[in-house]
Amino acid sequence: MTNPDAPERVMSEEPTSAPGLAQTPAPAARAAARAPTAPIAKTGRSMTLGGLNAYYGATHAIKDVSLHYPANEVTAMIGPSGCGKSTVLRCLNRMHEEIPGARAEGRVALDDLEIYGDGVDVTSVRRAIGMVFQKPNPFPTMSIFDNVAAGLKLAGIKGAHTKEVVERSLRGAGLWDEVKDRLSQPGMGLSGGQQQRLCIARTIAVAPEVILMDEPCSALDPIATLKIEELILELKRDFTIIIVTHNMQQAARVSDTTAFFYLGELIEHAPTEMLFSTPEHARTEEYVTGKFS
């Protein structure tokens, strides 16, 4: 899917230096970051892992992973259960450290901004790098509208034109036409697939540059899955997408490059077609041909 607007957007982004990550002890900078910023379609940014190690207590879950996620592309991370692909994903927006006893070492960068740098405000990291979870999880006490607006409110973004942002985000998530007449109804009343697209709308309302997806379709039926996959291909015009999936067909359908993980190590990262047709490593070949799972 090509987009004629994309190059223009890249150019218009060029002169205004890309926003950095807020530092914790600089309230003025944070206030500036909160200034009225209506999320306009913008371009994604690349991410880079350098020698990433992650632990759960004494368990060494991720072993020295280095990987580059190109901007405005879909990168899929595949591998058998427990291979560490979700852990890598959670290290990318520092959600990993929310688990008691979990820690990560090494370099994680958004373009050239160090995510784990000293004094980096973790909330600014997560605003720049959004996340969609495995199970659709709209906030149960909120309406459809408030669920999308919640992203703005929770992130402390004030002055934005909430109504516009909600509509644009719902349109962006391909949900607007289905819910525009019942925005005040509870988000929990939607079907599973709609709930997941609501969560995607909630994520893009904050205007991130990267969207992480942790098996976003594993709780959905095939038709809802198809809709999300189509959505992913549209979203990559504006965002960098990194998706964890246990479904190899899905990886083949949506991703530009695919990374194969095994036992906490990155085995192979290649253009998706190449990884599935002519994998370099024996392990990869065994996995993609279904010899083990």
Next chain:
Amino acid sequence: MSATTLQGISVRRRATDRVARGVTLALTLLALVPLFLVLYYLLKEGLGAFSVHFFTTDPTGRFLGDPGGIRSAIVGTAIIVALATAIAVPLGIGVALYLVEYGRRSFFANTVRYFVDVMTGVPSVMFGLFIYIVLVVAHIGGTFAAWKGSVALALLMLPVVARSSEVVLNLVPNALRESALALGAPRWRVIFRVVLPTALPGLMTGSMLAIARAAGETAPLLFTVAFVNGISTDVGQQMNSLPLQIFNDVGQAQDRLVQRAWGAALTLVLMILFVTLIARLVQRRSGLQP
């Protein structure tokens, strides 16, 4: 022949089943006997005391003539318990929030949990004595005062509120916290915008059960508020209350005063029943089920 035959239940098993059912049913009924007797006497003696006069006049304290009703006791109990709730509920929910959101499994949090449990088991008379020594004997803001009774009741309610709130907050799915954090929310905003609204019905239920428990306590008030007849809305003064009205009347030599005690007891039970019913309704509307 390998065909399976389906056998009927043996006579012996039928008999065992019947005996087991009979014994458990009999024990259940036996346990219900005191409950029904209490309710029976409460209604029999208490309803006789009810009248408009009973609810709209204060006790006169006279030995002869009209003994008066229990208006001041109802008002006093409402004020004392309301103030105790205003102290105990925010504190208790605060403790629970700390334990669930910040302390988690740390040594300090576990120590707090342990002492909260110990506090739940402290007899209510201890809280009364404690406040008596610390606030009444020490003459802090006078001697006996309604607010001191409220503090004693709040101490009694605090562990109940903290423990029940902790259970409810733990029921809030972690996925909700994570998705809010992943949107770039600071933790305090996650708590105020996602965790507390989701847990609200359960928090209310726990608080109401604590209120219901505190409303009937006599001992914490005995040493802190003291008993007066007249109506008062000044929490710095002595105040009447239902438990103390009952305590006072039941020992009197006059039948009509004893009957007033029954009436006051029935009133108290009905008030507690009302609060408990609301708690149940709120619980039913909550999405979080243990």
